[in-house]
Structures are given as C-alpha cells and as structure tokens.
Ligand SMILES: Nc1ncnc2c1ncn2[C@@H]1O[C@H](COP(=O)(O)OP(=O)(O)OP(=O)(O)O)[C@@H](O)[C@H]1O
C-alpha cells in the first residue's frame with residue numbers, strides 16, 4: 001500500500017534515515033543490500049573532495065568535487081550538512097533530500113557523526129541509526145582487507161572510529177553489523193515501526209473525526 005492509497009497517511013512526508021558508524025564497519029555494504037531489498041528507499045549521493053576509489057562512479061557513489069567547487073557549494077547553501085573527515089570534505093546535497101521527503105519517499109543518508117548531529121538539529125524527527133562492528137579487531141580487519149586505504153589513512157580512520165563510537169549515544173538505534181542480511185533486517189524492522197508511529201496518523205484521524213462529528 002502506498003501513502004497515496006491510504007486514507008490515513010495520504011500526504012505524509014517520507015522518513016529521513018541517517019546511517020553512521022566507523023569507517024569499514026560496513027555502512028556502504030549494508031546500504032547497497034538495503035536498497036536491493038527495498039526498491040522504494042532512496043539513497044542520498046554525497047559530494048566529496050576525496051579522490052574516487054577504483055570502480056567508483058561520479059554521480060553514483062559520490063559527486064566528486066574539487067576543494068573550490070565544494071567550498072562554493074557551502075557558500076551557496078547547497079548542502080544540508082557538511083564535515084571535514086580525515087583530510088577531506090563530505091556533504092549532503094540539500095535540494096535532493098528535501099524533494100525526496102516532500103514526494104513521500106524515504107531517504108537514507110550514509111554519513112559520519114559530525115554531519116549526522118547537524119542533520120539531527122534540522123530534522124529531529126529523523127531516524128538516526130549507528131552501525132557497530134562485532135569487535136574493534138573485526139573493524140580493523142574489514143577496513144584493511146577492503147584494500148582501498150593506505151596504512152596511514154587506516155590509522156587515522158581507526159583513531160576517528162574511537163571518537164565516533166563515543167558519540168553513538170546521540171543515535172536512536174544501535175545495530176551490530178555481524179551479518180549483512182541480519183543488519184539489514186534489523187534496519188527494515190526499524191523502518192516498519194517508524195512508519196507505524198502514531199504521529200504519522202493522528203492529524204488525519206483528528207481531521208476525519210471533526211468531519212464525521
Ligand atoms: N557483515 C559483514 N561481515 C563481513 N564483512 C563485511 C560485513 N559488512 C561489510 N563487510 C566488508 O567490510 C569492508 C568495509 O565495508 P564498507 O566499505 O561497506 O564499509 P563502510 O562503513 O562503508 O566504510 P567507509 O566509511 O570507509 O566508506 C568491505 O570489504 C565489506 O565487504
């Protein structure tokens with residue numbers, strides 16, 4: 001059933017989901033799996049000044065920008081949030097998020113913690129999910145075995161991981177990414193529960209009661 005077919009939720013906005021977690025925990029992997037399971041879930045493509053990794057495509061994985069281009073996006077207020085992470089800028093294009101939510105579709109932002117906290121100030125009604133590794137050793141294995149980062153970058157990302165995990169208290173949900181499918185199922189359960197929140201239905205119910213009384 002779509003929002004449009006439902007008497008009680010016809011004009012509802014989509015839900016904004018923010019997924020964070022330390023580098024290498026599996027955010028990208030979980031997001032891709034979620035998108036293949038939930039065809040209606042929209043993924044926000046971020047802008048970054050980081051160089052593309054092998055196989056990454058501009059406009060699909062990221063909008064790859066020069067530092068100057070990124071700074072001008074900040075100046076023109078094109079970003080919902082942005083942050084500097086291990087020497088590069090990352091930011092969420094604002095218009096796409098707003099248009100997607102207004103169209104009634106759910107959108108997922110895969111972003112680091114500083115940016116997530118800025119989004120929380122603007123969208124306190126968003127759903128904030130923090131992905132944890134089963135252990136710190138496993139996190140180190142995953143980021144190392146991915147083979148995309150230099151030893152120096154891995155060291156910096158592992159240092160950032162400690163601070164990020166310490167900020168997980170600001171999130172609504174914590175999910176351990178032990179198995180990708182299990183992590184996705186937990187996120188899907190959260191999304192189902194969020195869609196059933198009374199706040200999404202009460203305005204329509206109250207309006208209907210006023211009309212029938
Ligand atoms: N549940 C899992 N079990 C084992 N390996 C996993 C799991 N989830 C992801 N991985 C692997 O861990 C590595 C890191 O995953 P991924 O690139 O998705 O992490 P990320 O959190 O998006 O990292 P970054 O923030 O650096 O982009 C990848 O090689 C991926 O295949």
Ligand SMILES: Nc1nc2c(ncn2[C@@H]2O[C@H](COP(=O)(O)O)[C@@H](O)[C@H]2O)c(=O)[nH]1
Nearest residue numbers: 046047082083085090091092110111112115
């Ligand atoms: N604050 C933001 N963080 C973002 C955004 N897009 C991605 N990220 C996060 O950056 C790190 C590093 O990403 P990587 O692709 O270089 O491994 C990771 O935690 C991403 O989730 C964004 O728009 N804003």
